[in-house]
Amino acid sequence: MIKNCKICSSKTINIYVNFPFFRHIDFKTINYHLSLRKCINCQIVYNNKKLNKISSLFKSKLYVLSNQTKHKMTNKYNNNLKTRTHFQANIIKNLIMKKSNLSILDVGCFDGQLLLDLNKINNKNFYYGYDINKRLKRIFPNKKNFTYLSNIHKNKNKRFDLIILSHSIMYINKIRDELLLYKKMLNENGILYIQMPNIEKNPFYALMGDQHNFFTSSSLMNFLKFCGYKSKVLKNETFKREIIMIAKKFNYEKKLKFKNNKAYESCLIKIKKTINNLKKINKKKLVVMGTTINGAFVEEILSDKVDHFVDENIIKRNFRGKKVLNPQKLNDNHQILLPYSKSNKGILNKFKSNYKGEFFLI
Ligand SMILES: [Zn+2]
DSSP states (O other): OOOBOTTTOOBEEEEEEOSOEEOTTTOOEEESOEEEEEETTTOOEEOOSOOHHHHHHHTSHHHHTSOTTOOEEEETTEEEEEEHHHHHHHHHHHHHTTSSSOEEEEETOTTSHHHHHHHHHOTTSEEEEEOSOGGGGGTSOOOTTEEEESOGGGGTTOOEEEEEEESOGGGOTTHHHHHHHHHHHEEEEEEEEEEEEOTTTOGGGGGBTTOSEEOOHHHHHHHHHHTTEEEEEOOOSSOTTEEEEEEEEOOOOSOOOOOOOOHHHHHHHHHHHHHHHHHTOOOOSEEEEOSSHHHHHHHHHHGGGEEEEEOSSOSOSEETTEEEEOGGGOOTTOEEEEOSOTTOHHHHHHHHHHSSSEEEEO
16 A cells, blocks of 8 residues: 555555445445544545445436436525536636637536536637546537547647646546646636635535545645645635635745644534534434434434425436435424534524424524
8 A cells, every 4th residue: 555645655554434425426425434634744534445336426417317407506696596607607707708709628527517507607718528437428518619638648738728626626536646647737827716615614524535636724824835836715605514626837946834623623522522423312203404414414314204305406316325404304302403504504594484394503
């Protein structure tokens, strides 16, 4: 087993995590414990296990059918449900889209929905989608200014003004080589846009067993520095539990120094507390709100005590073998767990005023 950091080649330490781990495609439990590596220099935490089975899942038909872009949400300024990519396109618009004839690459583009939303804002640009699943080409938009790439290395002479990594940076094993390649592919003032879950805001994302990399805001900045980018966090009101980072090429002349970061370890402490709280629950026939990692985690711990899930935006009628219903079907006898952290009183009040039943933040 390689013990030196896959990014900076410094020494690494072992982080043994004795919690269940999940996979992104359907939030099934895939491990009950994992040993991760953490670099003592650049602070990146990564899964050193061979994830061949997982990588092949991203190339499968199941992934094509997994509705990755169908999830809808609202924000402070917009109460109508819209796709995530709609909001992302609006953030990206303010960064770069005033210009035209730009070449834009979306890494892990899935069905090209983000590029379609960008094209609605400016159809004078050239949009490239890259995904390792060749089957996605069939559902990728068939437009003159759209190109699907299933192998980025065959296209390494192309140049881009913007490269987007939305929820894909965690899944790339040889991430250093990949980011060095993108540096070559970016024009001089080109922008790298990275979006990913913020484990400091939602610690359960520290338990994704199919991810190669577990970045925190600080370790991602370290990593980008190492690859020759200058980065900053982009503050936004819409994706409060995610990190959006913008980076540009930069030549560092001095020797790089990295700050220590224990955010991953802090997540594990928070998760342990949540498990302890969940184990105190004696109720049965519970309902869990949400069908992503948070709901999956609660169901994994409480198991038979959970009767079904509710979700305001139902994509699948079944989650982890249990029914998913609309929260409008709740009645006064239901007890509903909201796995959005104890401090999230806003969410608690929202559900209390919109639906029947007794709600508990956990
Ligand atoms: Zn390192």
